Amino acid sequence: MSLSLKKILTLVFVREPGKILLGMKKRGFGCGRWNGFGGKVEKGETILQGAKRELLEECGVSAKHLESVGLINFEFENEPEILEVHVFQASKYTGEPIETEEMRPQWYKESEIPFHLMWPDDELWFPYLLSGKQFEAFFLFRGMDVVLEYWIKEKGLNLNSFSDINKR
Ligand SMILES: Nc1[nH]c(=O)nc2c1ncn2[C@H]1C[C@H](O)[C@@H](COP(=O)(O)OP(=O)(O)OP(=O)(O)O)O1
Numbered sequence: 001m002s003l004s005l006k007k008i009l010t011l012v013f014v015r016e017p018g019k020i021l022l023g024m025k026k027r028g029f030g031c032g033r034w035n036g037f038g039g040k041v042e043k044g045e046t047i048l049q050g051a052k053r054e055l056l057e058e059c060g061v062s063a064k065h066l067e068s069v070g071l072i073n074f075e076f077e078n079e080p081e082i083l084e085v086h087v088f089q090a091s092k093y094t095g096e097p098i099e100t101e102e103m104r105p106q107w108y109k110e111s112e113i114p115f116h117l118m119w120p121d122d123e124l125w126f127p128y129l130l131s132g133k134q135f136e137a138f139f140l141f142r143g144m145d146v147v148l149e150y151w152i153k154e155k156g157l158n159l160n161s162f163s164d165i166n167k168r
Helices: 047-059 122-131
Strands: 005-016 019-025 062-076 081-094 105-107 135-142 146-153 165-166
Touching: 005 047, 005 062, 005 135, 019 047, 047 062, 047 081, 047 105, 122 135, 122 146
Parallel strands: 005 081, 062 135
Antiparallel strands: 005 019, 019 105, 062 081, 135 146, 146 165
């Protein structure tokens, strides 16, 4: 019997024309990196509910509507656990972003995203997010900094249509 442990996580990007809201993660997994807002989906809630809850808890923003933009599976070398991250964007929301114990929010121009201070995979799939293309992706990490293998494809397209398939 193969033992595959899947953890379902969410990741939400609040958008304004030409700008995107990122948060500096102050603790836990990904600490010290800019990212969207999100976390583990809890028992008894849907993925969408989990995404909205985490966004509110982490930066005080209440999404009126979340659009699904991507699905990313992360594997870590020599670790059985797979992270399934559901990526959303929110362009309709209420509340001004506030700093919390977990995150320090900041607006960035889409042309000035600090990729060198983010997870290394982000630079590879952000073009899909920013251009509004739904995508699916897989990344195999060695530790937290090295991407060993990955693929990214636009959702709905078949294997021959991979825009990126790579070993680094
Ligand atoms: N390689 C990666 N690239 C990326 O852009 N986001 C990633 C990522 N790996 C994980 N994430 C996101 C998914 C999720 O939003 C967040 C991690 O979830 P959590 O904040 O729940 O982690 P924590 O360990 O802090 O958990 P809590 O104790 O529940 O706060 O990081």
